[in-house]
Amino acid sequence: MDLMKHRKWYYLVSGTLVTLGLVASIFWGLRRSIDFTGGSRLELRGTADTVRALEYLGGNGIEGAVAQKIGSDGLSLRFNEITEEKHRELSQNLISSLGEGVTEVGFETVGPTISKEITRNAIIAIVLSSLLIIFYIGYSFRQVPKPANSWEFGIAAVLALMHDTIIVVGTFAVLGRFKNVEIDPLFITGLLTVIGFSVHDTIVIFDRIRENLIKKGASNFEEIVNESLFEMLPRTLNTSYLVWAILLILFVFGGVTIKYFVLTLVIGIFVGTFSSLLVASPLLLSWQELKNKGLRIKFPHRR
Numbered sequence: 001m002d003l004m005k006h007r008k009w010y011y012l013v014s015g016t017l018v019t020l021g022l023v024a025s026i027f028w029g030l031r032r033s034i035d036f037t038g039g040s041r042l043e044l045r046g047t048a049d050t051v052r053a054l055e056y057l058g059g060n061g062i063e064g065a066v067a068q069k070i071g072s073d074g075l076s077l078r079f080n081e082i083t084e085e086k087h088r089e090l091s092q093n094l095i096s097s098l099g100e101g102v103t104e105v106g107f108e109t110v111g112p113t114i115s116k117e118i119t120r121n122a123i124i125a126i127v128l129s130s131l132l133i134i135f136y137i138g139y140s141f142r143q144v145p146k147p148a149n150s151w152e153f154g155i156a157a158v159l160a161l162m163h164d165t166i167i168v169v170g171t172f173a174v175l176g177r178f179k180n181v182e183i184d185p186l187f188i189t190g191l192l193t194v195i196g197f198s199v200h201d202t203i204v205i206f207d208r209i210r211e212n213l214i215k216k217g218a219s220n221f222e223e224i225v226n227e228s229l230f231e232m233l234p235r236t237l238n239t240s241y242l243v244w245a246i247l248l249i250l251f252v253f254g255g256v257t258i259k260y261f262v263l264t265l266v267i268g269i270f271v272g273t274f275s276s277l278l279v280a281s282p283l284l285l286s287w288q289e290l291k292n293k294g295l296r297i298k299f300p301h302r303r
Contacts, residue, residue, distance in 0.1 A: 004226045007282035014279050021170020031176030033184040036119050040082050040109045044075045046102040056097050068180050122188040130158050133199050144210045145218050152287055157202045160280035164198050164272045171267055186261040194268025201276035205232050221288045225281050240273040
């Protein structure tokens with residue numbers, strides 16, 4: 001079976017998902033938690049009546065209020081930053097208006113300075129990790145025979161990571177639009193975990209391609225890539241399936257606080273496995289084909 005023969009279909013699937021992810025991210029954006037936007041959040045138990053809660057907050061001068069259900073009897077209320085004195089007054093009166101059995105289970109306030117710092121650090125972490133991956137692969141694969149180049153392996157791996165990241169972010173943009181799902185620092189943690197898992201998988205496959213190129217030469221690049229994929233296919237699928245199955249169980253039976261963190265991993269690892277097998281390696285092959293047709297992008301070769 002020739003996996004590389006059908007790479008145009010893989011590109012079509014990936015291109016469609018990436019396009020949808022970009023469109024959702026650009027037009028809808030991510031619904032950010034107060035960790036990124038700043039503000040206050042109040043969590044209640046014993047009610048899921050978002051309408052009454054928002055009516056009370058609006059009638060008492062609380063601006064920017066957003067309500068989200070937590071399970072069947074919980075409520076998360078987010079609004080502009082308030083003082084501790086205002087919080088005590090609000091909590092007591094709001095609970096009284098919502099009826100008996102309602103209790104406060106949490107309150108937090110994040111200032112705009114802290115939220116900006118979290119956002120900046122999240123962006124820096126993702127950019128730095130991508131650059132480090134390129135340099136690591138570029139150095140580690142320096143003995144790959146010509147016409148292949150170690151930097152091409154690194155760039156192909158990062159393009160596959162961008163593919164995974166865009167699809168995960170786009171999915172959460174859709175969830176934020178239709179399900180009011182917010183992202184928090186755990187989402188960034190999940191995204192970086194997905195990047196690490198996916199690039200590890202990709203590097204293992206690329207390493208087998210490199211070994212086979214050294215043994216057999218690069219005269220038939222497509223055959224080498226296809227053979228390497230089949231050699232690594234059982235390992236990749238078995239590892240990813242076990243991790244994915246455990247995460248799915250955690251998503252179904254785990255607590256509310258980690259639900260969307262686990263969902264980030266579930267989506268990311270599923271997409272990451274697809275990209276490691278059917279995006280990164282085909283990109284490497286297509287790059288070589290373009291070079292053979294006359295396109296030249298010069299990278300430094302180790303002498």
